Amino acid sequence: MKIKSYILKNDFLEVELLNLGAIIRKVEMKDKNGILRNMVLSYENIEDYRENSAYFGAIIGRTAGRIKKGLLNINGKKYQLDKNNGENNLHGGYNSLSHKFWNVKNISKNSISFEIFSKDLENFFPANVKIRVDYILDKNELLIKYFASADKLTYINLTNHSYFNLNGTKNLEKKIYNHSLTLKSDYMLFLDSNYIPKYVKSTGNTIFDFKNKKLLQNFFSEKDEQKKLVNNGLDHPFIIEKNKKFMKLESCESGIFLEMITDNPAVVIYTGNFLSDIDFENHSGICFETQEVPNLFYNKALKIYPSFVDENKNYERYTKFIFNLINYYEKNCMSDICFSL
Ligand code: BGC
Numbered sequence: 036m037k038i039k040s041y042i043l044k045n046d047f048l049e050v051e052l053l054n055l056g057a058i059i060r061k062v063e064m065k066d067k068n069g070i071l072r073n074m075v076l077s078y079e080n081i082e083d084y085r086e087n088s089a090y091f092g093a094i095i096g097r098t099a100g101r102i103k104k105g106l107l108n109i110n111g112k113k114y115q116l117d118k119n120n121g122e123n124n125l126h127g128g129y130n131s132l133s134h135k136f137w138n139v140k141n142i143s144k145n146s147i148s149f150e151i152f153s154k155d156l157e158n159f160f161p162a163n164v165k166i167r168v169d170y171i172l173d174k175n176e177l178l179i180k181y182f183a184s185a186d187k188l189t190y191i192n193l194t195n196h197s198y199f200n201l202n203g204t205k206n207l208e209k210k211i212y213n214h215s216l217t218l219k220s221d222y223m224l225f226l227d228s229n230y231i232p233k234y235v236k237s238t239g240n241t242i243f244d245f246k247n248k249k250l251l252q253n254f255f256s257e258k259d260e261q262k263k264l265v266n267n268g269l270d271h272p273f274i275i276e277k278n279k280k281f282m283k284l285e286s287c288e289s290g291i292f293l294e295m296i297t298d299n300p301a302v303v304i305y306t307g308n309f310l311s312d313i314d315f316e317n318h319s320g321i322c323f324e325t326q327e328v329p330n331l332f333y334n335k336a337l338k339i340y341p342s343f344v345d346e347n348k349n350y351e352r353y354t355k356f357i358f359n360l361i362n363y364y365e366k367n368c369m370s371d372i373c374f375s376l
Pocket of ligand 1: 270
């Protein structure tokens with residue numbers, strides 16, 4: 036099938052989407068000097084998206100993240116999913132939603148819908164499932180709405196896998212080290228040696244405390260076992276507050292900043308720790324994969340319950356990306372951070 040590209044555009048943002056994987060290929064805006072910057076990692080050759088082993092910009096499903104030994108337990112019944120990441124299932128298995136062609140509906144200048152039907156036992160998941168993802172552009176905001184309905188009990192956990200680099204993906208500094216991150220998260224998940232979420236940990240007094248704005252270069256220069264485990268970086272779920280801006284990523288080089296809001300309980304932050312495998316630089320993008328905690332994780336105290344759906348209960352979620360320009364005369368941005376790098 037032919038990969039087709041669609042553009043949403045207004046005075047502030049231009050977004051390019053693909054019918055393959057409902058992929059975001061471009062989110063472009065003008066930086067502080069009026070130069071257009073594409074803020075997501077992308078392939079120049081559209082055909083490279085067929086392979087896309089790093090999941091650039093794709094919708095991930097039916098289940099984002101890893102499921103231990105690929106064993107999905109639905110109400111006591113076990114389903115053996117693909118083991119496409121060592122012994123585990125990653126991002127729904129081989130040729131999952133990120134690598135399938137979606138049907139395109141309701142295209143306008145500001146919005147587009149992608150639909151896909153995933154039949155019972157496709158990728159070994161139970162239930163016939165109808166999925167729809169809407170992308171809606173409104174001024175400086177890009178909203179992603181996720182819907183899914185199933186004809187029997189199953190588990191769904193969708194996300195988008197865009198790698199952000201607010202310097203733009205050309206010309207300026209390639210790595211994200213001169214970005215600052217503020218993340219409102221008191222709890223995170225530590226991983227076992229196979230990157231499966233193991234236990235909840237308070238972020239306080241760890242290098243993973245981003246409650247006060249932190250320059251990523253400072254994070255990357257710290258020593259820590261969990262950071263080392265994932266090949267020097269972040270690849271961890273953080274618990275966030277729903278329906279509130281939970282993060283702010285800023286680049287004072289371009290003057291662009293990004294905030295996010297979602298009704299998901301968690302975000303997996305991945306700093307592209309293996310991008311050199313595909314001839315990109317490690318740490319040249321950062322993903323904020325809003326989702327459930329992977330691996331059907333339960334935690335009563337934090338009210339974390341996996342998102343099961345059935346014929347009576349649909350899956351419905353949203354994530355909004357909000358882009359802005361920093362007032363770069365602000366003290367913060369004119370500080371040494373910007374000019375010492
Ligand atoms: C995972 C990483 C994985 C990457 C693949 C991320 O969502 O958390 O562990 O390497 O996807 O591109």
